Amino acid sequence: MPWDHAVMTGQHEESNGDRLSKEEWYRVARFDDPSIELTERENRLAAEALAPVVSRVAEMMSSIVPDFSPAVWEAAQEVLQRLAEISTVVRTFAESAAPYLQGIFESLGDFAKRNFPENWDGVDGSSFKGLSSILIDEGIPLMWVPGPMVVEAFLIADSASSRRRIISSRWKGIVSDCEAVLHGIDHPDLLDERDFALSCVHALRDGHFNPAQALAANLLDTTLLHLDGDIRKSVRSNHFKQNGVKFDLDEHQFRVALTFAPVWCAHAKFKADMRDTIPRVFARHASVHAVSRKQYSRVNAVIGLMVVTSVLKFFDLELSR
Incomplete structure (x- = not known):
């Protein structure tokens, strides 16, 4: 099933080597607990599961950012990098994913206001x-x-x-x-x-x-x-x-x-x-x-x-x- 549905509902199959179990997703979600150390496998699979988020953000940004501007992309790439590494910073999706993404887009909006002229x-x-x-x-x-x-x-x-x-x-x-x-x-x-x-x-x-x-x-x-x-x-x-x-x-x-x-x-x-x-x-x-x-x-x-x-x-x- 799609990763977003699985994470939001908690409907996960037990780990079979190519996906994270419910328990593993809970470990990922508790990244800020200093006692939790994610394995290389957990990091990799979480990043793969969250790849659609990165892709969607890139797609949305490509529609609002000129295709040639390195100054804009330099700032934007930092945002994308944060998403690409989200397996080490993700919280419980049901409670925190939406505010997290909202904050990212608010940051992009602030950047646009500072750099894009009013006549745009x-x-x-x-x-x-x-x-x-x-x-x-x-x-x-x-x-x-x-x-x-x-x-x-x-x-x-x-x-x-x-x-x-x-x-x-x-x-x-x-x-x-x-x-x-x-x-x-x-x-x-x-x-x-x-x-x-x-x-x-x-x-x-x-x-x-x-x-x-x-x-x-x-x-x-x-x-x-x-x-x-x-x-x-x-x-x-x-x-x-x-x-x-x-x-x-x-x-x-x-x-x-x-x-x-x-x-x-x-x-x-x-x-x-x-x-x-x-x-x-x-x-x-x-x-x-x-x-x-x-x-x-x-x-x-x-x-x-x-x-x-x-x-x-x-x-x-x-x-x-």
Whole structure:
């Protein structure tokens, strides 16, 4: 019979070498009694019986945690390890298993609150698997902006062009999302940059998309001065077209990775004097060195504002005060 039914009801067959008897399960459940020493066999069989718990937790976590984030998984793996070794920490299931698992998921929830931005609240985690492409390949920020409904729309969309159409159709709401986040920035060292970002907001609302994009592209350079020189160089060194190397999400902490992957994308190498093809996606170098109708657009202006807003919010939380 299934292990959970057997443990909960106490209906166990006597040990036949490949399962634990009722008495052995009681010994496992009294792990905190210093006089109880579990045998290697008891530890092994209890762990095998409880393996479905580990599998189920892993399955549930995979639906709420981005598939690339080592920072999240580092913490989550500790939880899974505790479950994998549960034969040495399990209590009487009828009384204690549910509270134990509840505590684990509460810990995961606390971790999520500390690391996941508010604008992901309520977003369906089952669609997170396309996250890295949105950040790295398309350069669309998802950290702190836009709001949850747009974030989920981005994740559900089946292509980069679909996401650009979402930005085009919902740009006013996205600009308002950026404005709300910017008004919450109060670090003394960021006030001027915040105000310039708000100027981008006003320019967009007034229909001045080209000036908004130009200001956002240049303001991005200014905000990145708050980074350490080596880190700043790495997020501005996008030579993917030349060497095929992308921004490595695994090399950075969770919030750093999600904030600066779009920054890296925006710094795709571009040489106007070498007659490089002007990109259609938002690109810092092309915005500055190749003013054109191909690069300048309402969608790119909104993306530029999103990138700047996301970076400013990151620094607002991370810079010492």
